Amino acid sequence: MIDYVVGVMLMASPYVLGFADGGAAEFVPVALGFSAVIYSLFTDYELGAIRAIPMPVHLGLDAASGIVLAASPWLFGFADQVHLPHLLFGLFEVAASLTTRTRPSSGLVMGDA
Template identity: 60%
Template sequence: MRFLSTKAHGVIDYLVGLLLIAVPWIFGFAQGGMETWIFVLAGVGALIYSFFTEYELGVVKLIPMPMHLLFDAMSGIVLATSPWLFGFNDYVYLPHLLFGLFEIGASLITHKVPGHRTSAAMDRR
């Protein structure tokens, strides 16, 4: 049931990466602890591994798309569970849970082969 193109996923990667960094301040829960830093780290991480992914919007194409999607899923799991893992769930948990689930979902619906590679392979047939 993978229907999201890798190109669209790439656009989402860079936008969400920047958004993740800003979320604690946008939603007003930034206190300088793990509730804040987990978002910043997830955002910076997403931007870095997106930059190095073998897809249309990757700049240095080193990371295969399936590995990128695994990174997305792992990041989503950590983000979604972080309020309970790090003990700040009494203060804030919903943004972490929702953005984490979004990352997991994106990893499950995105094609594993970049569109430009799929097209080239089909042209050879």
């Protein structure tokens, strides 16, 4: 569930936090948030619709997205305008990718009785 929430939050952040200026500061989180929602729909996990992407690949995409997002203010030259949301969201994505299990817990699975 967190993948979809973070994706939507990333897409909304430039507008909610006031840095929607039509430049890279706006484009990067919107593009990465949209990408996260799309690859989440294709991930082989509970909330995936198509289930074509293995969870370890999904987590690799999350980590890569987080690194790009965190570095984007300096990579694309808008750090003097805004950097904290990109850095914090990016670091969160990296941390989440490193701490997420690739398999469901061994507890009761839906349908077990």
